[in-house]
Amino acid sequence: MLSLVDFSVANRVGPVTASVSPGQHIALLGPNGSGKSSLLLGIAGLIASQGQLQLEKQDIRQWSMQQAAVKRAMLPQRTAQLLPIACHQVIALGAAPLNRHESVVESAIEQVCARLELADYLSRDFSQLSGGEQQRILLAKTLLQVWPSLNPQARLLLLDEPLAGLDWHHQLILLGLLNELRLQGLTIMTSIHDFNLAVAHCDVIWCLQQGKLVFSDVVTQFDEHLIEQVFRLKTIRSQAEGQTLFIPWQVSDEACQKRK
Numbered sequence: 001m002l003s004l005v006d007f008s009v010a011n012r013v014g015p016v017t018a019s020v021s022p023g024q025h026i027a028l029l030g031p032n033g034s035g036k037s038s039l040l041l042g043i044a045g046l047i048a049s050q051g052q053l054q055l056e057k058q059d060i061r062q063w064s065m066q067q068a069a070v071k072r073a074m075l076p077q078r079t080a081q082l083l084p085i086a087c088h089q090v091i092a093l094g095a096a097p098l099n100r101h102e103s104v105v106e107s108a109i110e111q112v113c114a115r116l117e118l119a120d121y122l123s124r125d126f127s128q129l130s131g132g133e134q135q136r137i138l139l140a141k142t143l144l145q146v147w148p149s150l151n152p153q154a155r156l157l158l159l160d161e162p163l164a165g166l167d168w169h170h171q172l173i174l175l176g177l178l179n180e181l182r183l184q185g186l187t188i189m190t191s192i193h194d195f196n197l198a199v200a201h202c203d204v205i206w207c208l209q210q211g212k213l214v215f216s217d218v219v220t221q222f223d224e225h226l227i228e229q230v231f232r233l234k235t236i237r238s239q240a241e242g243q244t245l246f247i248p249w250q251v252s253d254e255a256c257q258k259r260k
């Protein structure tokens with residue numbers, strides 16, 4: 001269980017009071033600057049925060065970096081990466097804090113790369129890859145850190161816009177893999193800008209607006225009224241193949257008024 005009580009990152013997000021059960025996949029939604037990255041970095045214990053933050057009744061911030069790395073992994077928001085080293089080395093960094101035998105690590109790298117369709121990339125120079133390819137390598141590194149056969153102690157996976165730069169094929173491959181990890185008990189929190197993927201692939205939505213948590217509920221409760229209120233966007237709600245779809249239509253009247 002991940003539990004936040006009056007949790008905040010000064011001047012950036014909070015206070016947030018909410019909890020997440022093991023095996024839940026939370027989609028973190030919100031407009032630009034609403035606090036998604038700050039919340040994820042705060043929960044990861046990577047930036048200073050206030051209030052209560054507990055994973056399995058322990059304060060993540062009290063753990064050493066090594067202890068925290070065993071329990072949780074985080075993919076930060078995408079930035080240009082110029083590391084001129086082999087992709088295999090980049091991915092293997094995810095296993096560095098785990099102190100596992102090389103053969104176990106190699107076997108896990110093989111499994112993760114097979115799932116993310118990265119087997120042919122291992123000897124390539126990371127700095128020479130496209131943005132989306134680099135993102136997939138960094139995802140492999142992060143997933144390796146929580147890969148069940150390599151690290152059964154992992155409990156929490158925090159992903160900041162993991163779909164950024166990925167084509168639809170690789171987005172769906174990743175979301176399917178996250179669902180499998182969730183079913184094995186991992187708690188996953190993913191910041192995402194695509195409402196439709198959030199509703200289709202996550203269990204619960206947390207929605208931030210100007211640093212405040214304005215919605216936390218199961219995906220079926222997410223609707224066009226909330227989208228308009230938080231994102232100042234009118235959407236058309238539709239159904240296809242039993243799936244709810246929100247189609248962006250126009251910025252809301254209020255937003256139009258402000259521009260005039």
Ligand SMILES: Nc1ncnc2c1ncn2[C@@H]1O[C@H](COP(=O)(O)OP(=O)(O)OP(=O)(O)O)[C@@H](O)[C@H]1O
Nearest residue numbers: 011012013030031032033034035036037038039077
């Ligand atoms: N390093 C920083 N120092 C101070 N303030 C910051 C820092 N990074 C972000 N902020 C501010 O904190 C607030 C939340 O930013 P954050 O990056 O968490 O938003 P976000 O929801 O992830 O946005 P986006 O969708 O654009 O990635 C914004 O007002 C931002 O300007």
